[in-house]
Amino acid sequence: MTKLDESQHFAFAMVLFLGRDLAEYRDMFNLDQAELRGKRILDCAAGPSSFACEMYLSGFDVTACDPMYGGSLEELLAICDQDVQKVGQRQQKAARLFHDYALSSEFKNRKSSSRRQFLADYIEGKESGRYVRASLPQLPFADQSFDLVLCANFLFLYTPLASGGMLIEDRFDFDFHKNAVLELMRVCRGEARIYPIKGPHHDEQHDYVERLFEDESMREFELMVDSVTYRDIRHAHHMLRLSRRSAE
């Protein structure tokens, strides 16, 4: 296989700790807030996103989980700062892979304000169990605890560069993805939504998506690809939706 020039790509050694806001979540997942009232929602791989905080302030029931939620406020702040810098520089270099919005100062400003809101809510949210330290493919929640499970900007994105993803290292292979999706569905009694379903380096959806559609382990679920309005990575205009098939 030809060696890829990593400096020309948007690829990293680690998963980035960056977060989007409620309006961005609405666009990534076609969310209709009115329909979410009274539902129990999980945001998995939530990072420093303000989605959980903004929803909580409006009276919604959202739990956010991420492996980084064990860290102190100072540690998380330092990682956020470092990752915002890293992304800004690399995104400009790889501008061809993104929509204008992702290269704009609005995008950057919204990441900062989302991170600020998350950090201001972090300690209280951790104490009250709204922020939970957890890593896929094993979540510390009971079976079918959530009506809606969201997972944004982690699965199908942090896969090896050669498979179209954003990781320099070979982590998060197909088996990881399959087990992660099964785990999201274990804790879900309604629907799980995953965005995006491709990385920045290939135009088509990630081949793991097609493999999931064909995988035996998914036979009890209905899988569906839907268009969304969010515009960040070019051609990343779809999410994957999964729900349990009703018994016949």
Ligand SMILES: C[S@@+](CC[C@H](N)C(=O)[O-])C[C@H]1O[C@@H](n2cnc3c(N)ncnc32)[C@H](O)[C@@H]1O
């Ligand atoms: C780019 S952030 C996405 C944050 C947010 N969901 C969003 O869309 O803005 C990716 C997150 O995945 C988290 N992560 C890394 N490994 C994970 C794992 N095994 N299970 C769940 N989350 C993981 C990282 O800590 C990071 O916060």
